[in-house]
Amino acid sequence: MTERRPAAPDPAETDLDPADWPALRAQGHRMLDDMLDHLQGIREQPVWRPMSEEVRAAFRREVPTRPSELAEVHREFLQHVLPYAVDNVHPGFMGWVHGGGTVVGMLAEMLAGGLNANCGGRDHAPIEVERQIVAWTRRLFGFPEEATGLFVTGTSMANVVALLVARRAALGAAVREAGLAASGKRLTAYTSAAAHGCLPRAMDYAGLGSDALRRVPVDGRHRIDLDALRRAVAADRAAGATPFLVIGTAGTVDIGAIDDLAALADLAAAERLWFHVDGAFGALGVLTSEIAPRLSGIERAQSLALDFHKWAQVPYDAGFVLVRDGALHRDTFATSAEYLRREARGLAGGTFWPNDFGPDLSRGFRALKTWFTLRVYGTEQLGAMIAQTCRVARHLAARVAAEPRLELLAPAPLNIVCFRYRGADADALNAAIVADVQESGVAAPSTTRIDGALAIRAAIFNHRTRERDVDALVDAVLRHGDRRVGANSPA
16 A cells, blocks of 8 residues: 655645745855855954944843844844854963864754754664763773763753752652651752862752761862862761762862862772762863873762863864763653653653663753764864863963063962963052953953952863964063053052
8 A cells, every 4th residue: 555645735834944945055155154154264253242222222122023134144143143252272371271162063963953953862863872971981081881970951951960860869768759858868069169069959859958067178289178178078067967978179170179089089989978979070081191191080079060072172072971870860860740751762762761770851952062062073182182182271371471571370270371461459450451451352261360369360161272372472461561660650
């Protein structure tokens, strides 16, 4: 019997596909070429430019009710969006921990958009791509075959996922139905004073309260002080609390310090604590022999959070969480519903449904751009690029150290350099210098505080950044600093 084919569409029906495919194809090629031109010529553009009120007004229109031509909307993008982006693709962008992206990743995003896959589950190829990335990540970090992984928006969410698994391990299955009160326990967790601000928020989201996270002092290398950590755990036990989690950091956000992960793993085992590592960017240092030895112990973590969109240069967003005990990971999140029945065959088959391992049922195809990045470049080239960013940072630190008008405020163990221009009222002076440099379009550093002092922070994450780019940053800081100090000097 011949299968019946769908009838031809009724012209009167609404359809969002183009009426003129050749015209759409030509416009699509123009849009792609514009982005390729933008990336190819990125050095000729300012790193950042402020928006005028006229530009901002363009985003305050009423909700559109009538169609517009794609070419018209694209022109508006070129006029009002592209010139005013953060432009972390620019080699002069050094402000925050942002990867620079790649053309390969951009093209992979286009393919993923065309597929429009929902990667919450079911039996289709995008799920297999994500499973392959999970397997590759397990091997990169020395996790066992039963470990499970999941793409999320970023390490902030990856830390939440890991914390919920650790909470489930500490309180048992009942916590999912009865909540925290049923256990009668007051859980406490521990991390360094230099750890990322998303960790107290994760404690809040998990219902434990941000005050239950103990911020342990750091040593002279900005690593968690192990003796202080032991004292904090002992004090909480004596006070009737239940310590359950210690979080090590692989690459602190301020200076890139790496905790002694092997010692933390030993301490966690001795104290019966879940050992989690926030490796947002630093964990990927395993790809280079220069940094990998400093990450010894990361393979012993019970969970690990990282971002492929930082040092691996995958376009935003591509966060990832890895959990050693895959069964516990699934038990923390899996639920059943008739409309999500798993079947033995057909599209509802398959044994790995990512929504069983995290909070999201609707999930985009984040894995594809990561898969393309790893396949096209390989771990050796990515590792060489990571080592390059550290060399550029060392060059910057050396230039600062050699300049009497500047001072380093912290060690630069990886790819982040914190320094400032010397002068009276240094905090206000350096905040103004950073804004001056940003507005000049030459470079885009940011600020942070090191031991209470406001610092100019240059984070070298973009694979395009070279020594001449950080030289331009130093020259701009000196130029604007000299101008400000000179303007404030008595006549």
